[in-house]
Amino acid sequence: MWRWRSLLPLDDGPIRYPLAIGDTPLMASPGLRRVSGFSQLYLKDETRSPTGSNKDRATGLVLEQGLRQGFETVTAASSGNVAVSLSLGAAAAGLRAVIFVPAHVSEGKLRIMLLVGARVFKVEEGYEVAYRLSRQAAREFGWLDRNTGANPATIEGKKTVAFEIWEQLGREVPDVAVVPVGDGTTLSALWKGFRELRACGVIEQLPRLIGVQAEGCQPLKCLCDHVAPPYTRSHTIADGIFVDAPINGFTAIRDVRDSRGAFVAVSDEALLQAIEILASAGGIVAEPAGAAAFAGLDPAREAGLIRQNECVVAMVTGTGLKTPHYLQSTGTVFEIRGSLREVDKAMASGD
Numbered sequence: 001m002w003r004w005r006s007l008l009p010l011d012d013g014p015i016r017y018p019l020a021i022g023d024t025p026l027m028a029s030p031g032l033r034r035v036s037g038f039s040q041l042y043l044k045d046e047t048r049s050p051t052g053s054n055k056d057r058a059t060g061l062v063l064e065q066g067l068r069q070g071f072e073t074v075t076a077a078s079s080g081n082v083a084v085s086l087s088l089g090a091a092a093a094g095l096r097a098v099i100f101v102p103a104h105v106s107e108g109k110l111r112i113m114l115l116v117g118a119r120v121f122k123v124e125e126g127y128e129v130a131y132r133l134s135r136q137a138a139r140e141f142g143w144l145d146r147n148t149g150a151n152p153a154t155i156e157g158k159k160t161v162a163f164e165i166w167e168q169l170g171r172e173v174p175d176v177a178v179v180p181v182g183d184g185t186t187l188s189a190l191w192k193g194f195r196e197l198r199a200c201g202v203i204e205q206l207p208r209l210i211g212v213q214a215e216g217c218q219p220l221k222c223l224c225d226h227v228a229p230p231y232t233r234s235h236t237i238a239d240g241i242f243v244d245a246p247i248n249g250f251t252a253i254r255d256v257r258d259s260r261g262a263f264v265a266v267s268d269e270a271l272l273q274a275i276e277i278l279a280s281a282g283g284i285v286a287e288p289a290g291a292a293a294f295a296g297l298d299p300a301r302e303a304g305l306i307r308q309n310e311c312v313v314a315m316v317t318g319t320g321l322k323t324p325h326y327l328q329s330t331g332t333v334f335e336i337r338g339s340l341r342e343v344d345k346a347m348a349s350g351d
C-alpha cells in the first residue's frame with residue numbers, strides 16, 4: 001500500500017508498521033462469470049489482507065501515523081473486523097489496543113482479539129454506544145482514535161483499493177463497482193480513490209457505485225428511496241453491515257448519487273448462497289458481509305442498474321475463515337477403513 005504514499009497523508013521516512021497491506025488480487029474467475037452471467041466480472045479479493053478484511057488498509061495507515069506520533073494506545077469501536085484488524089495490527093506494532101464491540105460480535109472474531117491481548121469491552125447497548133464510548137475514551141485518555149468517521153486516515157488508507165483496481169484493470173476503471181455498506185466508509189473511500197485518479201488526469205469517466213445493504217438492516221437504501229424500513233427491529237447475519245445509524249451515511253448517499261449509482265438490499269439467504277457460490281465457483285471463502293457485493297449483483301441487474309456485458313468489480317471485503325458457522329456445506333464425508341474398494345464404490349455412486 002505504501003507504493004501510493006505520494007497520495008497518502010504520510011511524510012517521508014521508513015515505514016514502521018510491520019504487516020504487509022494491499023496488493024490484493026483482482027480475480028477474473030470464469031466460474032463466477034458463468035454463474036453470475038456477468039461476462040466482465042472481477043472480484044477484488046480483500047480477504048487476502050493480513051487479517052482477512054479491507055479494514056487492514058485503514059488500520060495500517062492509522063497505526064503508521066500513530067507510531068510516528070509516539071502513541072502507545074489505540075482504540076476503536078467495531079462490529080468485528082475493525083476490531084480484529086486493530087487488535088492484530090496493534091499487537092504487531094507493539095501498541096496496546098482497547099476495543100469496544102457490540103454484544104452481537106462473532107465468537108471467532110472475539111477470540112482473535114483476546115488471543116493477541118487486546119482489552120475488549122462488550123457494550124450491551126450496541127454499536128452506537130460502543131462508538132461513543134471509544135471516542136470519549138480517546139479524548140479523555142489521549143489514545144489514538146482509529147474510529148471510522150473520526151480519523152480521516154481510515155478513508156485515506158481504504159481509498160488505495162481504487163488505485164489498485166485501476167492498475168490491475170490495465171489503467172482503467174470499471175463501469176460499475178459494487179460494495180457492501182455498513183458505516184459507508186468503504187464505499188466513500190473507493191469513490192475518493194476514483195476521484196483522485198481523475199484529478200491526477202489518468203482517467204476521465206468515473207464508475208457507477210452500487211452500495212449493498214442487508215434486507216434486514218438497510219437504513220441508507222431506505223433513505224435514498226424515501227421509504228420506511230420494512231422491519232421494526234433490524235437484524236442480519238452480516239455483522240459488518242449490521243449498522244442502524246451509519247457514521248458516514250449521508251456522505252455515502254451523496255457519493256452513490258454523484259456516481260449515478262444506487263443502493264440494493266439482499267436477504268440473509270442470498271448472502272449464504274453467495275458465500276457458497278463464491279467458494280465453489282470462485283475459490284474465495286467470504287463471510288456474510290464480505291459476500292454482500294456479489295449477492296447484490298442479481299438485484300442490481302433486476303433493477304436495471306447493471307447490464308450483463310459491463311465491466312463490473314465486486315469487492316469481497318472479509319474472509320469467512322473467521323465465521324465458519326456460516327459455511328453451510330451440504331457435502332457428505334465418507335468414512336472408510338483403509339481400503340480403496342470403498343473409495344471406488346463412493347466415487348462410482350456419483351454423490
Ligand SMILES: Cc1ncc(COP(=O)(O)O)c(C=O)c1O
Nearest residue numbers: 081182183184185186240317318
Ligand atoms: C466484511 C465487511 N464488509 C463490509 C463492511 C462495511 O464497511 P463500511 O462500514 O465501511 O461500510 C464491513 C464493516 O465492518 C465488513 O466487516
